[in-house]
Amino acid sequence: MNWIDLSSNAFTGAFFLYCAAFICYAIAVAGKRWSNRDPQSHTARWGRIGFIAAIIAWALHLVFFFARWKVQGHIPTSNMYEFMTFLAMAIMFAFIVVYLIYRNSLLGAFALPLVIIIVAYASVFPSEVQPLNPALNSIWLRVHVTTAALGEAFFAVGFAAALMQLIRVVDTERPDKAASRIFTEFSLSVIIIILGFLVAVFGFRGAGYEASFSQEKVEIADDGTVNTEVNEVVYSLPPIVAPYNSETIAFDSFLGIDKPLFEAPSWMNGVNAGRKLNTVIWSVITGLIIYGLLRLLARKPLYAVIKPHLMDIDADDLEEISYRAIAIGFPVFTLGALIFAMIWAEIAWSRFWGWDPKEVWALVTWLFYSAYLHLRLSRGWQGTRSAWLAVIGFLVVMFTLIGVNLVIAGLHSYAGVS
């Protein structure tokens, strides 16, 4: 077996073991009241099995990482696929650290789905080994990207604990607490929509679906000459939205639809904007279908399904875990995403700060968590409110990592997304 096969097999193995670990944690949480067992020893036992599975999965994930590093000769954090797999690995590391401090194995029931979703999301991007862009050929690719991802990983664990806390304390009865119920359910449905995205992408990819368009782009160059560029845009999901200013080349019919329903607006002029909009629409549709099926099965809101299983975890413990994870992550994030980033930018781009969208959003993330840490100084902002901030903070992190690359193009756009 050569290194590249070893790497990809280890990755597949890690993915399935993460899923297995999650199932163990789910049994640990949900199976407490199964007959013939003592709830405490049941939770401890399955929690331990889950943790061991997660550790083995993480070890395989490390094998994937280092084998790939050996194959391509540079650290595998140079494109979206590699970065996302690294982020998942970092989240597992952060989870293990927090677990070793607090020994709260049920945190795994929320941290592992996050890892699984991110690993699956990484697999949406092309996984092929690519040669390194000269701009990335620097020791700072190793230093900056890894520390920034590690800081973000602790924020992710803080998010997982905060979400648990929110579900744990959500009031299912009082009419004046309807808003908090709606927001909690909404958070869960957003996660389901991300799941919907993955189901749609891998479903149609498995079925080999393809449609393509030729898109005409008119650009006015520096010297005033008008350049017309025609690009082929390939869709792997049935096109509901066609790219702006495009003609259909090929279109596999899906459910009798054989032409796009409408065209993307002109201001969506990013790279492949039409295709991305189409993917978002499909994600929402698939996500809502999955959500609807889950609601039909459960016959109650999802938070109400999960909440009873969390009742014997202390909400204060969760709050403490969430805050601590963020407090551990904050200096790491500052160092990796801002200071190391500035050092690299100074070396490579001749300025330590240039208001590039990715830089700005790293700053926005940092300012957000600064505000979180200062707000926690006052009493009224501890508990549920700070849990909401931890959830929103992680959304900001994810937008910085993915949204900026997908929606706003900038200097970091070479961290290739397709």
Add this chain to the structure above:
Amino acid sequence: MLIQNTKCECGHQNPVGTVLCESCGKPLFEEAAGAADAPLEMRYDGVARRSQKQNPQLVDRVWNFFSSVKIAIYLIILTLIGAAIGTIFQQESTFINMTTDEEFAKYYKETYGTAGVIYHALGLSHTYESWWFRGLLVMIGASLVICSLDRVLPLYRALNKQQIRKHLQFITRQQVTYSGPVAGDATAWVDSFKQQLKRRGYRVHQDGTALLAEKNRFSRWGPYINHIGLILFLLAVLGRSVPAWHMDQYLALYEGETRQIPNTNYYLKNEDFTLELYDESELASNQKGKAVPKLFETKATMYECVDACNDPTRDPVLKQVEQHPIQVNSPLSYGDLKIYQNSYQARVRFISVNVTLTDTVTGKAYGTFTLKADNPDRVYEVGPYTLRLNDYFPDFGLDSESRPMTKTRDPNNPAFAFTIKGPELLPDGETYLYFPMPNEESKAYQAILNDYYVKNGQSSGKFVFKVENAMSGGKMVNVTFSEYTTFLNIRKDLAMPYIWVGAAISMIGLIMGFYWQHRRVWLRIDDGTLSLGAHTNKNSYGLRADVAWALAKAGIEVPPKSLDNRRNLR
């Protein structure tokens, strides 16, 4: 005017604004702390701050405004929103080829439509240079200074003169508490408990049956050290607007070109530019057939002018000072200057050609001379003939009246006009035009114009200009040209050391504040009853573990969680 009595029952006179007596810790304001048995507000140990002064003057009001953490949070949130808005559309500063406001207005209108017009009109297209964004940063700076000073000095005083025996209410209303009977000699028990805490790294002070244990007090200074670093950082950022501290310019150099770095005494030469591409076999499947650069590098030499620098009649005397292959991640650095690889352009540029003056009829070569694209020599001696360069058109073209002119100053299509004098030639000399570029258009011009000179009696048509052995072994030997023009960015930034020092200080503060926690334990034994209170600013989980461990060693087994005062109240 309301006169507050701030004297505590222990006899200590506290300043106005004190929440917990500076000496014994007794809560002075019940209404501030909520319910009578609720955990105490332990921020800054309950000491009075300058911002709580009575009868504020204008200066005090400004101080009070910036000393508020609430205001600081508002400033952070506003800056955050402002920064995010700046990323909605591309900022003006990213367009190198546009400068005027009309150009920008047009661009935003054409690219983003109505939203773009509004964005530009509101000045959001230059968010980060706007007065309000800069203002927010300055206000954050003010807030950092004032918030820190307002708190750190009183906190320092409070922590520096702590009393060991605290008021009972102070102890029982801490976040971590324990209370229970202790059998036997109280002082002996305190002695043994003291030893346990010492083993956990606490510094312990004992006053008979009362005890104060403390560790990692230094972590309390973490936030303030972080703020000092941030202030220094912000000041350094402001310092970058001092013109003499800052330089940012671009230089385009073709291969072999030497140029002065504007406004300096330095010259830069592009010795050679190399572009390496990845092999087809190294590329991923979606990159096949594309030219993917592996490395690009400018071999650069830097010179300093040592003589005749500002003398237009003489060439400057240059002394080599530095040589470095400049790559994206590896700038040339000399003194305060740094030279970065910005980009490159594949642009063939003619440098020089070795031309042979040949007889049209016999094909006899009279001699070879070198023509340069930049600053060509005026006179050439070739065999028995003298060639005088009358006119030079680097980028040849015809104007509206069909007269020869040059379109640009770049040698895109050079034409050399000579007057040749010598034996057997017309007495006034003969006129010839030479185009070195081997394209059809320029060769046609050359033929037409030289024929015209013959017909006009200005030339006998005796000579033809030739380049011998243009190709030899796959290389052009008698022609030199540059394949690439490199774009270098020249930077000077004297504020950088302060930026890095600020960032480092800030980082040290963050690590101190987040990875260590200040923990304190107070206890007293009154009539066989132990009252223990403990406080930390972060990680009360770890504090509870410490206290439960020490209690267990001293013979009192309690689960750590039961020590949590906040939880027990719920």
